[in-house]
Amino acid sequence: MLRYVLLAVFVGVLHADVCKQPQGRICEVDVYNCCDNNFGMALNLTKCNGNLWDRVNCYRAEIENMFGTSVDGGLTVCSAWSDWMKCLGRTLQDCESVKFHVMQGANSGQAINIFTVYSQISFLCGPGLDTYVNNDGTIRNVFINYATQLQRCRDTFSNNVNTNWENRCADFRELIGCYQLPFQTGAGIEGGWWGCEYERSGVTAWLPECSEQCTATNNNIRAAEELPQ
Structure with a gap:
């Protein structure tokens, strides 16, 4: 498993922009955009265009498809997600918040949807990962078949x-x-x-x-x- 994670990290590093270190705990738009761009590039989310609140459902669909296709796909998502969290550092909580996205122009429903997707990826790549990896593919199949x-x-x-x-x-x-x-x-x-x-x-x-x-x-x-x- 570690081999796959390291491979995903290596490939992501080859193409990632160098984002500046955030200062304090308040989300900085330029840092957020840089980190988000790297996340999308790492997962090749090229079909998810437009503002984040317009493409977040595409993000969810593509990420669930990666989790559904193979364990390798799921681990690639989690590698990119780990880089996303490191990239935002202490500003992570503010950058994922409903308030931040409303301030950037999203309506409340769009901002909630973005926050929901972030929270679900945290589950996929956190407490839910072991069960996903060890479930003999049946959980993966649900994402595809249902x-x-x-x-x-x-x-x-x-x-x-x-x-x-x-x-x-x-x-x-x-x-x-x-x-x-x-x-x-x-x-x-x-x-x-x-x-x-x-x-x-x-x-x-x-x-x-x-x-x-x-x-x-x-x-x-x-x-x-x-x-x-």
């Missing part, structure tokens, strides 16, 4: 929250159950928990008041088309 279903889960949640904010925590419970279903179907109980945690990590980052936990006996496991509208 991509449309997972997108429907997110779209349904987004539409419901935008329609009735007061019901957000109930919608959140439905969301993680919706995400758990394809992973549990394709990768068993452990895979179901992993898929639930993957989506939960992204949403609780900006909805901390919704504290639903992921369990194998989640009563909200159901397909997107079965969710209340």
Whole structure:
């Protein structure tokens, strides 16, 4: 495994810009843009164009495809992610925040979406990595075989929250159950928990008041088309 990580780091270094060292803890736009450019180059995200808030869904799709294609692909993402964190240093938290992206011109929904994707990559490359690597490919297959279903889960949640904010925590419970279903179907109980945690990590980052936990006996496991509208 280490061989793959070192190879990804070496290839990334060959093409990376040298970004200046950030000062303090406040995100600096020029440093952020340099680090983001290196992240995109390391993963060859050439089809993801435009402002970050316009291309973040493309980022998510491409990254999930890399995780779904092979362990090598997942480890390449995590190598680039490690470089991203080092590049931003002490400004990482501010640079990933909803506030920073709103200040750069994103609306609240776009900024939340960006923050969600950052939080999910942190799970993929942090507490979720061992399970992903050791799951014999079944978790990877879910990203490929159930991509449309997972997108429907997110779209349904987004539409419901935008329609009735007061019901957000109930919608959140439905969301993680919706995400758990394809992973549990394709990768068993452990895979179901992993898929639930993957989506939960992204949403609780900006909805901390919704504290639903992921369990194998989640009563909200159901397909997107079965969710209340």
